[in-house]
Amino acid sequence: MSSEFLDALTAALGPDGVLTGDAIAPRHLTDWSGHAPVQPLALVRPASTAEVSAALALCHAHCVAVVPQGGLTGLAGGAVPVAGAIALSLERMNAIESIDTATGVATVQAGVTLQALQEAALARGLVFGVDLGARGSCQIGGNLATNAGGNGVLQFGMMREQCLGLEAVLADGTVLPMLRPMQKNNTGYDLKHVFIGAEGTLGVITRALLRVYPAPRARATALVALPDFEAALSLLSLFKSRLGTAVAAFELMWRDFVVASVDWQQLREPFDAAHPLVALIDVTGADEAALREALESALGEAFEAGTALDAAIAQSGAQAQALWKIREATAELPSRMRPAINFDVSLPMADIGRFADTCRAALSARWPGQSSVFFGHVGDSNLHLSVDGATVGGDADAVETLVYGLVERFAGSVSAEHGIGLHKKAWLGASRTPAEVAAMRAIKAALDPLGLMNPGKVFDAA
Ligand SMILES: Cc1cc2nc3c(=O)[nH]c(=O)nc-3n(C[C@H](O)[C@H](O)[C@H](O)COP(=O)(O)OP(=O)(O)OC[C@H]3O[C@@H](n4cnc5c(N)ncnc54)[C@H](O)[C@@H]3O)c2cc1C
Structure with a gap:
C-alpha cells in the first residue's frame, strides 16, 4: 500500500513535494520539546492550498495519518511525527500575499514566519500584535494552531484576537475558505475558532487574514520594586486606569528569578534593597514627552499609595534594553x-x-x-x-x-x-472537566471521523 500511496502523492505534488528516508532533514523528526526523534512515512511539502487538499484527500483514501508541521518551535511535542504517518510541512507556503495599510489587514500563507510578517508590517509603519522568542522560525500557521501568546498579549491579545479569517483543509481534503475580512459576521458558528488552538488535530491551516495596527511612535520602560503580590495587582490596575491600552507589558519577577538572572548574566542588582517582587513595565503611545509624563505621574501615585517601593525609568533605548535584560534570563534556563x-x-x-x-x-x-x-x-x-x-x-x-x-x-x-501536544496529555483533566473533553472529542469526530489529523496529540483516541 505505502508505495502505491507514495507514488500517488508524488504524482500530485511533484518530487520536491514528497521526501522519504534520508532525504528528510533531521529537524523534521522532532520539535523544541526535546521529544525523541520519530521518522515519518514521508515529509510532504505542498506549495499551495490545492496541493494540501490533494495530499489530505489521498491520505484519507489510504487511511494514512497526517502531522502538520510549522516552524517546529513548539514546546509540547505537537509537531513530532507519528510513525507510519506523513509529516506535512507548510514551509513552502510562505507568501505574504498583501498588507492593506488602510484597513489594517494582512493576508498570508500559513508558512510565513512570524518575523517575516513583523518586518513586512513594520516596513509599512504597522505592527503585528504577537511577538515571541521563536519569531525567526515559528510560522503563522503554528502560531494559530497553538493560539500563541507571548509579549504583546496585554495590549493586543493572543493569536485568536489577531485572526479575522482563515482557510483550513479538513482531513478528507475539503477546503473551508473562511477568509472574510469583516469583524462583524454573525452567520452561524464562527468555525475559524475551532482550528485556532487545536494543535493540528482538526485540519491544516493554509492561509489567514490577520489584523495589523499602526506602530507606536513612543515607548517608555520602568522597573518597579514592590512589597508583595497585592501591590503588583494594585499597580497594574492603577496603570490601566491612568494609561489605558498604552500598557504594553507588565512582567513580574519574584526575588528568586532576579537573583538567578543577576548571577547568570553577571548583571548589577537593579535596586539597593532585595525586594520581594519587581515589575517590568512597558508603555507605548504616539508622543514621547506625554507618555513619559503619564508614566511618571502614575508612578508618583504608586509611591504615595505604598505600592511602589523603588523605581528606575529608562532614559534611553539602551537603558530600556538593560532593564529588559533582567527578564531575558529565561534564555539561560536550558544551560543553567x-x-x-x-x-x-x-x-x-x-x-x-x-x-x-x-x-x-x-x-x-x-x-x-x-x-x-x-x-x-x-x-x-x-x-x-x-x-x-x-x-x-x-x-x-x-x-x-x-x-x-x-x-x-x-x-x-x-x-x-x-x-x-504530547507532553501534557496526562494533565488535560486537571484543567478541563470530563464533559468539556467529551465535547472536544465530539468536534474531533465530526470533522475528522477517521481520526487521521495529528493522532495522539491533545488526547488519545477514544
Ligand atoms: C525560544 C522559544 C520561545 C517561545 N516563546 C513562546 C511564547 O512567548 N508564547 C507562546 O505562546 N509560545 C512560545 N513558544 C512556543 C512556540 O514557539 C509556539 O507554540 C509557536 O506558536 C509554534 O509555532 P511553530 O510554527 O513552530 O509550530 P510547530 O511547533 O511546528 O507546531 C505546533 C503545533 O501546531 C500544529 N501546526 C503547525 N502548523 C500548522 C498548520 N499550518 N495547520 C495546523 N496545525 C499546525 C502542529 O501540528 C503542532 O501541534 C516559544 C518557543 C521557543 C522555542
Whole structure:
C-alpha cells in the first residue's frame, strides 16, 4: 500500500513535494520539546492550498495519518511525527500575499514566519500584535494552531484576537475558505475558532487574514520594586486606569528569578534593597514627552499609595534594553538548570501570588534546598516557573504531579500558551472537566471521523 500511496502523492505534488528516508532533514523528526526523534512515512511539502487538499484527500483514501508541521518551535511535542504517518510541512507556503495599510489587514500563507510578517508590517509603519522568542522560525500557521501568546498579549491579545479569517483543509481534503475580512459576521458558528488552538488535530491551516495596527511612535520602560503580590495587582490596575491600552507589558519577577538572572548574566542588582517582587513595565503611545509624563505621574501615585517601593525609568533605548535584560534570563534556563523542568500555567489573576508562595513552599517541603524561579506575564494571568532538576533528584514526574495538582486546586490551566501536544496529555483533566473533553472529542469526530489529523496529540483516541 505505502508505495502505491507514495507514488500517488508524488504524482500530485511533484518530487520536491514528497521526501522519504534520508532525504528528510533531521529537524523534521522532532520539535523544541526535546521529544525523541520519530521518522515519518514521508515529509510532504505542498506549495499551495490545492496541493494540501490533494495530499489530505489521498491520505484519507489510504487511511494514512497526517502531522502538520510549522516552524517546529513548539514546546509540547505537537509537531513530532507519528510513525507510519506523513509529516506535512507548510514551509513552502510562505507568501505574504498583501498588507492593506488602510484597513489594517494582512493576508498570508500559513508558512510565513512570524518575523517575516513583523518586518513586512513594520516596513509599512504597522505592527503585528504577537511577538515571541521563536519569531525567526515559528510560522503563522503554528502560531494559530497553538493560539500563541507571548509579549504583546496585554495590549493586543493572543493569536485568536489577531485572526479575522482563515482557510483550513479538513482531513478528507475539503477546503473551508473562511477568509472574510469583516469583524462583524454573525452567520452561524464562527468555525475559524475551532482550528485556532487545536494543535493540528482538526485540519491544516493554509492561509489567514490577520489584523495589523499602526506602530507606536513612543515607548517608555520602568522597573518597579514592590512589597508583595497585592501591590503588583494594585499597580497594574492603577496603570490601566491612568494609561489605558498604552500598557504594553507588565512582567513580574519574584526575588528568586532576579537573583538567578543577576548571577547568570553577571548583571548589577537593579535596586539597593532585595525586594520581594519587581515589575517590568512597558508603555507605548504616539508622543514621547506625554507618555513619559503619564508614566511618571502614575508612578508618583504608586509611591504615595505604598505600592511602589523603588523605581528606575529608562532614559534611553539602551537603558530600556538593560532593564529588559533582567527578564531575558529565561534564555539561560536550558544551560543553567540541569535540566530545567519548565511550567507554563495560568491562574485566576488574584490567586497568582498565593499560588506562587504555596507552590514554592510545597517544593521546598518535598525537596529541601530545591532551586526554582518564578516569573510571568501576570497582566494576562500567565505564570512561568522553572525548577532545577538537579535539586529535585531529577524527578520531573513528581515535580509535575505536585505543580499540576496545585494548579488544579487553584482552578488554573496547565497550559497558558504552549498547548497540550504530547507532553501534557496526562494533565488535560486537571484543567478541563470530563464533559468539556467529551465535547472536544465530539468536534474531533465530526470533522475528522477517521481520526487521521495529528493522532495522539491533545488526547488519545477514544
Ligand atoms: C525560544 C522559544 C520561545 C517561545 N516563546 C513562546 C511564547 O512567548 N508564547 C507562546 O505562546 N509560545 C512560545 N513558544 C512556543 C512556540 O514557539 C509556539 O507554540 C509557536 O506558536 C509554534 O509555532 P511553530 O510554527 O513552530 O509550530 P510547530 O511547533 O511546528 O507546531 C505546533 C503545533 O501546531 C500544529 N501546526 C503547525 N502548523 C500548522 C498548520 N499550518 N495547520 C495546523 N496545525 C499546525 C502542529 O501540528 C503542532 O501541534 C516559544 C518557543 C521557543 C522555542
